[in-house]
Amino acid sequence: MTYANTLDLATGAFLLTGVLIIWRRELTSLVMLLGWQGAALAAIPITEGIRQEDIALIGVGVGVAALKAVVLPMLLTRAIGSAAVDRRESTPLLSTTASLLTAGALVMIAFAVSRPVTELASTPATRAVPAAIAVVLLGMFVMVSRRLAVSQAVGFLMLDNGIAATAFLTTAGVPLVVELGASLDLMFAVLILGVLTGRLRREFGDTDLDQLRELRDR
Amino acid sequence: MTVLMLLAILAPAVAGAVVAAFGWRRVTAVGSVLASAVILGCAIAIATQVRAGPVFAAHDLLRADALSATMLLVIGTVGSLACWASIGYLDTELAEGHTTANGARLYGVLVSAFLSAMTLAVQANNLGVLWVAIEATTIATAFLVGHRRSRAALEATWKYVIICSTGIAIAFLGTVLLYYAGRHAGGGDTSLNLEVLAAHASRLDPAVTRLAAGLLLLGYGAKAGLAPFHTWLADAHSQAPAPVSALMSGVLLAVAFSAILRVKSVIDVALGTGFMRAGLLISGLLTIAIATGLLVAQRDLKRMLAYSSMENMGLIAIAAAAGTTLAITALLLHVVAHGIAKTVLFITAGQLQAAHQSTTISDITAVLARSRLLATASSVGMIALLALPPFALFASEVSMARGLTDSHLAWALAPALLVTLIAFVALLRSASAILLGDPAVGASPIAVSVTVSTALVIGMGATLALGVTAGPLTNLFHTAAALLGGRP
Numbered sequence: 189m190t191y192a193n194t195l196d197l198a199t200g201a202f203l204l205t206g207v208l209i210i211w212r213r214e215l216t217s218l219v220m221l222l223g224w225q226g227a228a229l230a231a232i233p234i235t236e237g238i239r240q241e242d243i244a245l246i247g248v249g250v251g252v253a254a255l256k257a258v259v260l261p262m263l264l265t266r267a268i269g270s271a272a273v274d275r276r277e278s279t280p281l282l283s284t285t286a287s288l289l290t291a292g293a294l295v296m297i298a299f300a301v302s303r304p305v306t307e308l309a310s311t312p313a314t315r316a317v318p319a320a321i322a323v324v325l326l327g328m329f330v331m332v333s334r335r336l337a338v339s340q341a342v343g344f345l346m347l348d349n350g351i352a353a354t355a356f357l358t359t360a361g362v363p364l365v366v367e368l369g370a371s372l373d374l375m376f377a378v379l380i381l382g383v384l385t386g387r388l389r390r391e392f393g394d395t396d397l398d399q400l401r402e403l404r405d406r
Numbered sequence: 407m408t409v410l411m412l413l414a415i416l417a418p419a420v421a422g423a424v425v426a427a428f429g430w431r432r433v434t435a436v437g438s439v440l441a442s443a444v445i446l447g448c449a450i451a452i453a454t455q456v457r458a459g460p461v462f463a464a465h466d467l468l469r470a471d472a473l474s475a476t477m478l479l480v481i482g483t484v485g486s487l488a489c490w491a492s493i494g495y496l497d498t499e500l501a502e503g504h505t506t507a508n509g510a511r512l513y514g515v516l517v518s519a520f521l522s523a524m525t526l527a528v529q530a531n532n533l534g535v536l537w538v539a540i541e542a543t544t545i546a547t548a549f550l551v552g553h554r555r556s557r558a559a560l561e562a563t564w565k566y567v568i569i570c571s572t573g574i575a576i577a578f579l580g581t582v583l584l585y586y587a588g589r590h591a592g593g594g595d596t597s598l599n600l601e602v603l604a605a606h607a608s609r610l611d612p613a614v615t616r617l618a619a620g621l622l623l624l625g626y627g628a629k630a631g632l633a634p635f636h637t638w639l640a641d642a643h644s645q646a647p648a649p650v651s652a653l654m655s656g657v658l659l660a661v662a663f664s665a666i667l668r669v670k671s672v673i674d675v676a677l678g679t680g681f682m683r684a685g686l687l688i689s690g691l692l693t694i695a696i697a698t699g700l701l702v703a704q705r706d707l708k709r710m711l712a713y714s715s716m717e718n719m720g721l722i723a724i725a726a727a728a729g730t731t732l733a734i735t736a737l738l739l740h741v742v743a744h745g746i747a748k749t750v751l752f753i754t755a756g757q758l759q760a761a762h763q764s765t766t767i768s769d770i771t772a773v774l775a776r777s778r779l780l781a782t783a784s785s786v787g788m789i790a791l792l793a794l795p796p797f798a799l800f801a802s803e804v805s806m807a808r809g810l811t812d813s814h815l816a817w818a819l820a821p822a823l824l825v826t827l828i829a830f831v832a833l834l835r836s837a838s839a840i841l842l843g844d845p846a847v848g849a850s851p852i853a854v855s856v857t858v859s860t861a862l863v864i865g866m867g868a869t870l871a872l873g874v875t876a877g878p879l880t881n882l883f884h885t886a887a888a889l890l891g892g893r894p
Contacts, residue, residue: 304613305583308590324579331572340568347572351579358586363595365467366534370578373541377571380548384564391557400561403641405700405709 191239192312198231199316202353203295206323206346209330210291211284213277218342219264222349225323226256229349232356236313240360248361252352255371260345260378267382268338269389282333290333291326298322305358313357320357324350337385337395341378348374407455408463411470414448414478414525417441418485422518430496430510438518439489445525446482449475453882460889462531466599469531472886476738476879477528477664480745483868484656485521487746487861488649491753492517494855495649498760504554513553513647520546520653524661533581533598536665537574540629543658544570551646562638562645569638573628577665580621584672587614600668607675616681619673622666623685629662631719633692640700643712644765648756651708655715655752656745663722663741670726671891683727690723691821698825701832707755707765710836711748714791717829718744724822725806731892733809735883736802742879743790743798743872750865751787753858754780758840761852767836772845777852781841783862788837790869792830797873813893 205225209218230253237245268275282290298321305317327346334340355362362370388395421441425434453475455461460471496513499505505513523546527539544567552563581598588597591609596602603610628635643651670682697716704710718740725737757780758773759765774781790797803826810819854862876883 301617304611304617305586308587308611308614328572331568337564344568344572344575347575351575351582354579355582355585358582359589362534362582362585363532363598366532366538366598369535369538370541373538373545376545377541377567380545380567384548384552384560384567387552387555387560388564391560397564400564402558403561403565403644405640405704 191235194235195232195312195316198228198235199319199353199357202228202232202349203319203322206326206350207288207291209342209346210287210326213280213284215268215275215277215336215338216265218339219261219268222264222342222345223257223261225346225349226260227253229256229353229356232353233361236356236360242360244364245360248364248367251371255375256345256349259375263378263382264338264341267341267385269386277334277336277339280334287329287333290329294325294329295322298325317354317357320350320353322350323347323353326350335396335398337381337388337397340397341381341385344381345378407452407461407470410448410451411463411468411529414445415522415529417444418518418521418525422515422522425511425514425518429507430514432493434514435489435493435496438492438514439486441518442482442485442489442521444482445478445485445521449478449482452478453878457881457885460601462601466596466601467532467535468529469600470529472882472889473664473667474529476742476882476886477661478525479879480660480742481521481524481528481657483742484653484745484749487749487753487865488652489517491652491756491858491861492647492649494858495647495756495760497855499647502760509553512549516546516550517650517653520550520650524657527661528664531600533584533600533603533669536668537578537581540577540626540662540665541571541574543661544574544629547642547646547650547654547658550650551642553647553650554645559645562641566638566642569635570629573625573635575625576621576628577625580618580625583614583618583621584610584669587611587618600672603672604675607672610676612677615673615676619669619677619681620685622669623682623689626662626665626669627689629658630666631659631662631693631716632689632723633696636693636696636716639716640709640712643715644706644708648708648752648759651711651755652749652752655712656748659715659719660722660741660745663719663726667726667890671889674729674891679729683729686723686727687815687818690720690727691818693717693720693723694822694825694829698829698832701829704832704836705767707758707767707770707836707840708752709765710767710833711751711755714829714833715744715748717826721803721806721822721826724818725809727818728806728809728813728815729891729893730809730812731884731887731894732805732812734887734890734892735880736805736809738883738886739798739876739879740802740806743802743869746865746868746872747787747790747797747799750783750862750869751791753861753865754783754787757852757854757858767839770840771843772841772849773852774841775845776849777854779854779859779862780852783866784837784841786866786869788833790873792833795873797869798876800873
């Protein structure tokens, strides 16, 4: 398989998992899909690294795989816990059909907004940037259209995956010190969201974020 | 110089480690105050050495210049006051059973981490490091916002983490795109460094840079309390412990805004001044309008103070849009003066909250008759906040207005002045409701601990002194304005 093909396959899988997350409602399948998305993301720097014979970049790819395909999904699984409540989005704000149609529209918007990026330097990698931007938008959409705490965290991580993919596709990743700092920040953020999910369940009995409406101005 | 820069970052980190090891005791708490005083000392020492231009350290990841010195000054001052007042605040919380020894320890560790992250953010020369540090402030403050562990605090924490992290993630996308543009302009692997970006700014691809600039403004704007991602602000500031609210309102918002100022100086060269000016004007005016709308008929004291901070951030954004030397100098003075005045007010609010078990304005009345100190602190802070002479905010707002006129943006003055006036009336009404009125039957005098009262007195002294003269700060602000591309 050529370099361009592998890269297309990885970004294709990356976008596909994003759309599947929009489609699914079971929290465990959301987290599993997020793990697969992390694996697809890690394939991007590894492919680039093999082509450029850059050991450091391959190392970054392996690190990304460990963090986003293994550690973060594990943390989220722990946040779902074994409680019987809140295992799926039972009353979503949008029907599945409407969600998928919106997802389609977001992918088209992604192609439009990433035009300047592709035009600055047209390589196989930058031509795949629209897929990464699409995942950023899909992540935001998950955050606003789902009601459970864990789904919102999944949306946030999709957003983050999309940004990481953009970085790998445009510049073969940000400098290592920034990559490390950003990964550390992300891990802490997910840990905090996990703890907060537990507290939500203890305080409110479930993790439906619609209950968070005590703080208002009148 | 490198030593000073690292010392400012490490001092609070060490103080935090000591609290983690030995718990929140008198000695360790004083240690955290000393660490903030060290930041202040470093700020002064750095300020005297950056007249000639920026100095770089740690493989160019860090920089010291007039802006970083100004921001360190604010962090050090407000940090010292807030840490000092924290001693009395936590004593009360522990005595009333609102927190435990472990809770107090966590508080001490997180406040130190928060201060350390802010000192890193303002000294970052690399946009990636800047981003990491700003996101670290969100992480450090998350459990501080939720310190009280009530339902309301939990709600505020969730919204805070989600909205700020998302906003900051958007800023990261902007950073990545700017890096991409920088590399294609010949900046190489160091294209995230501010001085490298500035050197190659005229060759940055305009279309990609525009996209990046928009995302950076939106993202860091979220953390600076600018519309449209401001919705976390009042919830978090009202639920956080009072000294932390002071740090968030007085310093954190300004630290996030300094990131916008850093980025703006690069973008202005790449795209001309029009792009960031339009963005900052729209965002600033919108922020003032929203904040004022929520100030009117606000019933909660801490939310009122939070919205007033939002209004001031809006004013600062508009001054940055003007971009003249005068306007930038005024903006920096505004940051310093607002930071200290807001600290006095939030610490006072914390005492009133403890005395009434409430922050609802109608529950708090006749403070004048019950605590001379809290009444004086409320009055001084409030008059300073209302930008009346002789306080520094009066001078800074007048200079901002002149800066706008000089930049042919006088039209923006009319809406800004109108809403500021409405906010003025709203603040004045709430302040008089709190201070005056007949004490309820059986209302006792309000006791204030020694540490809190000294912090209040020093804060008031600083506010007054700054009103009389900005002294050597004026030179520092001018150097910073020149650095940020201020036009005459």
